[in-house]
Amino acid sequence: MPSASRRRRRHHALWFWVFTGPFVAGLVLFTYVPLGWSVFLSFHDAHNTVTPSHFxxxxxxxxxxxxxxxxxSLATFAVFxxxxxxxxxxxxxxxxxxxxxxRFARAFFRSVFFLPTACSYVVAALIWKMSLFNGVRFGLANTVLGWFGAEPVAWLSTTHPPWYWLVIVTVRLWLQTGFYMILFLAGLQRIPARLYEAAALxxxxxxxxxxxxxxxxxxRSTSVAVVLLLVINAFQAFDEFFNLLSNAQGYPPYARPPLVHLYYxxxxxxxxxxxxSAxxxxxxxxxxxxxxxxxxxxxxxxxEE
Structure with missing residues (x-):
């Protein structure tokens, strides 16, 4: 007969797998299997098929x-x-x-700045494209320029100068700044008050x-984490580029990040x-x-020292 402690361990292990098993299965099925199959495809001729036979x-x-x-596309990533x-x-x-x-309303402003993080990249890109930086005189940016007597700018199709970078960078800034602000806030709240008191003395x-x-x-540690996350997220840029720059004629030859190039x-x-896959x-x-x-x-x- 198994001892009581062994039965408890088995009981805990059973419930551990009951709660985590579905997530582990989903991770393996929808993440690791596709990754492994992508590596497999990269060594084969796979035109119009995901089951190649020619190595x-x-x-x-x-x-x-x-x-x-x-x-x-890698150079585009470097510029971005x-x-x-x-x-x-x-x-x-x-x-x-x-x-x-x-000293007051801190939670309110924290929520206000964080809210854009919950917005879809696709929706934000369409708002920027159709309302803010529309290439006609009805877009907000061109309306403001018109107040000063300037001509409308085709923001997404002008390459000299490359005004499309202004649109792409501002939409990404609006979407992700709040998230990294929260990380920095957490870091600021970890700094002991005695350091500032000693500095004042x-x-x-x-x-x-x-x-x-x-x-x-x-x-320092928060800054390192933020920079690492920012660079990785920049590598994975796709939604804003694709939804801002593509049109009925397709995607223009400029400003193609790696994921857009691989998509096509x-x-x-x-x-x-x-x-x-390669x-x-x-x-x-x-x-x-x-x-x-x-x-x-x-x-x-x-x-840290």
Missing amino acids: TGLANYRQILGDPAFRS TAFIVPATYALSLALALAVNRL DGARPGWQTFRHITFPAL TALGQGQDLGLG GAVVLALIIAVVTVVQGRWFGLGRK
Whole structure:
């Protein structure tokens, strides 16, 4: 007869799998199996099929890495990252500092700034495209320009200068700044008040001096996490680019991030799922390498002094 303690352990294990089993099964079925099958497809000729039989080795990887359009999509990602990462970081930190200093209605303003996070990227992109940055005189941006006597701007089709970056960056800023503001708020609330008291006794002036020598260094771990998440999310940009720039004639040749390029490779006219899978694997490896390098560079996981 099993002992009472063993029966309890079995009972706990049973209920553990009852509650977590469906989620584990869903994770394996809808995440790990597709990932594994994508890697499998990347080594095969898979035109118009997800069950290939012809093994091609590294041919798809050589083709995707030699494709100027794919390399151009990586350059688009680099430009997008250069815009969105520092802008989101600075704006979310500034909002967190402002909300943290409030003595009343703090929860209200925190909720107001966080609410856009719940909005769909597709819906936000359509609002930006149809209402705010419409290329005709009825769009809000062109209406404001008209008040100053300026001509309407075709925001999404003008490439010299590339005004479409203003539309893409602002919609992403509106959507994600609130989330990172919450992360910074959590970091600010973890800073001991005694540090500011000691700084005041030492003659430190409130404002920039206190922020530079106390607040910003204390937010180091939060800053590292925010930058890592921002870069990974920039790699995964798709919805705003696709819904802002595509039209009845298709997607323009400019501002194609990697996921948009792979979408047209795998699901476009050629239906080359093997080549698209190879590109997806390359993109996943790039994200993994960039994340590890950033983590090592910023000392992620090291104990703070």
